[in-house]
Amino acid sequence: MGAPKQKWTAEEEAALKAGVIKHGAGKWRTILKDPEFSAVLYLRSNVDLKDKWRNISVMVNGYGSREKPKLAPKMVHHVLRQDEYPMAVGQTGEDISDAKPLAVSSGALLVANPKRTTVRLDNLIMEAITSLKEPGGSHKTAIAAYIEEQYWPPNDFKRILSAKLKYLAANGKLIKVKRKYKTAPTSVFAERRRVSPLILEGRRRISPKIERDGFNMLTMSQIDLDLGRMRTMTAEQAIEVAARAVVEAEAAIAVAEEATREAETAEAEAEAAQAFAKAARKTLIGRTTPKMVYFITASFLMIRFEMFEKPALYKGRFNVDGNLRKGQQRV
């Protein structure tokens, strides 16, 4: 009899990741007691943290402690071109994406495609429609265009999108009217178990969350600083920094998304809060992502040789796809 599932929220995940950064994986009790995270994770046990971290890790490196060595040798067709995706928009089962990009050919470095990083197409679609705010709903092409602005979709993206839209419409998550899709009035896709009524309660500011949690954004100068430091680092240190940047970025994005959702939920103080959340989100997702990609790519390049020498070191540490982009490759 499993207890009723309590899905992990983006916020909880972010806290967990931040906790791991701060105290290290395995220090679950410590993370839990840290006042910085206990506020968010108070419903979770140390074992819960451990389990969740295991799940995350599994997705990152293809096989975690659990999971058979049931490797996927059938993943051969369709070698990805290196300009295909830093961030794959992704799949939810179904027909699509035959081969999860396993590694990059070009630089030969890199890491499995993290489902982690893979953004759920469902969410993107909902987000697109909501953001577009088109009265009668949005046409497929508009949705596609919106998504393509922010991500590098796989080349069969259009097909996947069609399938997904059809699926969502069939499920009532979307309403299709004359080739246009709009969100279903009731459930706004993201679950919001606990917390919900409380948020509205005190009419306090909605999203100092980002400040509170203190996720430092990766400013350009910060990046330069890190890159500079990296030159004199050992492989271990460099990897640590890069890994940390990745996790922080993910955490920041998670928080930003959470903030956006909250802003959408709260009507009252909406004006200001929504503007804030929108801006934050734009900054974090729209602007920072390319920088992150750049930063991570650069980091990889710099520690590339060390990585070859000590593969065990970086195995499973990264969960962002670090594809090299055209023109950037060289070492």
Place this chain on the structure above:
DNA sequence: CTAGGGGTAAAT
């Protein structure tokens, strides 16, 4: 306490 093995409701 943590790491791992297991079980299983829910999702696909």
Place this chain on the structure above:
DNA sequence: ATTTACCCCTAG
């Protein structure tokens, strides 16, 4: 039917 993503159990 299979896979995921939770929760539980327990040795060490």
